[in-house]
Amino acid sequence: MPYTTPPRPLDVAALFPQLAPLARTATRLHPRPGSPTPHDSSVGGPLLWPANEPWPHCEAPHKQRRAKPLLSPDDVRAWRRHRRASEERRRLDPQSPWATPEELAAEKQILTGRPWPEGPIAMLPIAQLYLRDVPLLPRPAQSEADLLQVLWCPFDHPEHPKTALFWRSAATITKPLATPPEPSAVRFETYLPEPCLLTPETVTEYPHYLELSQELQEQLGDLGQWQAAAGPALDSSYQIAPQERYMDMLSTAPGWKIGGWSRWGLTDPIPRPCPECGRDTEPLLTIATTEWDSSDSWIPEEEQTNPTPLLPGTAPANFTMIDIASGYDLQLHTCPASPNHPHIELVQ
Ligand SMILES: [Zn+2]
Ligand SMILES: [Zn+2]
Structure with missing residues (x-):
């Protein structure tokens, strides 16, 4: 079943033409519980991992901060x-x-x-993305790679799990690993993703309001400019703070996504230079706690009329059962200069 983001209520780049050159395409992944195989793009599914390559383990220290029973x-x-x-x-x-x-x-x-683990911890599969499913996957330049694999250590480093990225060419994996090792425990049950299949969909995004120029911020904060540009198409909401209409509905999509613009919420925007060469890093994968808020305009059309059943006790649209820092997202940014430069993890 496809998932279709409803058309944005207004064409914001037509209303504010200075936004047009800032448009970026993001791919919403729409993870939903399923039974992925190593040959599927997935969240929390089995990886197509070469049998002759060691499984990644986290060697960093895992200090016990407070006694609480751990689960495997x-x-x-x-x-x-x-x-x-x-x-x-x-x-x-x-x-x-x-x-x-x-x-x-x-x-x-x-x-x-379970006892607090000693020594290196086997990492958990978080996402696997085939280029055929996500053609806009920003893969390394001059690369034959068509498969991105993301794993994490299910303990806090220091406030969220530590991720590792692997790019591969799927055709070179002739003998896949049948039974990967698993960690003996996870720090929180919300650090174990529920296996999900993906239904990627591209959407257009614009930068977060606070990443725009002063001039654009002033335009978006001026109700008169919205009224003059949109005319009767403008409904009566957002009269007090018209820029919030932009932030809620017209800039960045919620949920798991590839590419697009960084989402901000925990802090104001900060620079994200590559730790190796200083170039600006770019959003690669956003690992989200929820796919939308309860009143969000980004709920796929198919689920507005036929909602997917949610598990009891979970937040709205928490299909992957992952929770980052009580409701936030973990955004992985990579350096456009080289896939060998370390990536950045941003909680927002
Ligand atoms: Zn670790
Ligand atoms: Zn770099």
């Missing part, structure tokens, strides 16, 4: 399975129990926790 990836999967079973049971019969005796016994066992 299989513990988290069992927990989620029970929640889904409970939801389904109570949907069919509202009088049925929240948990069966078997589920309660298994959860009691899970809550005894």
Whole structure:
């Protein structure tokens, strides 16, 4: 099933022509729970990993800051399975129990926790993107690579998981690794992504309001200019702060995406120079907590009439079950000069 972002309510570059040259194409990934294989683009799915290449491990120190039972990836999967079973049971019969005796016994066992891991930690697959599914994947220059793989260490470094990126040519992987190692535990259950299939869709984005020139900020903050340019097409919302219409609906898309413009929310925009050569880095992958807010205009048309069932207790549109810093996103930026330069992780 395709996912279609509704047309933007206004063509903002027609209203404010200085925005036109700043347009960028982003690819919304629209992750939804499924059963991806190593040959699919996915979030949290199995990677097409060469059997003869060592699996990445995080060697950084993992200091124990406070005692809290840790769960293994299989513990988290069992927990989620029970929640889904409970939801389904109570949907069919509202009088049925929240948990069966078997589920309660298994959860009691899970809550005894796993020991804090010692030594290097096997990294977890976070995303795998084939160029055929995301043709605008900003791959390294002069590269034959057609597959991007993103993994992370499911512990805080210091405030969020530490990511690793791998570019490959899928055709060179003749013998894939069948059973990759897994970490013995994760710091939070929200650091284990639910396996999701992707339905990429391209959208046009413009920079965050605070990244625009002073002149453009003044234009977007002036209700009179909106009224003069849009005429009767302008509804009566956003009278007090018209620039918020731009921020909410017309600049950057929410959710998981490739490319486009950086999203800001936790801080004002800051420079993102490459740590190696100082060039400005560019957004590669945005790992998002939610795909939209409850009242958002970015909900795909297909889901406005036929909403995807959400798991109980999860925030709106938290399909991947990942949570970054209580509702924020982890944006990976890369250096256009070289894929060998270290990437930047930005929580916003
Ligand atoms: Zn680590
Ligand atoms: Zn660089």
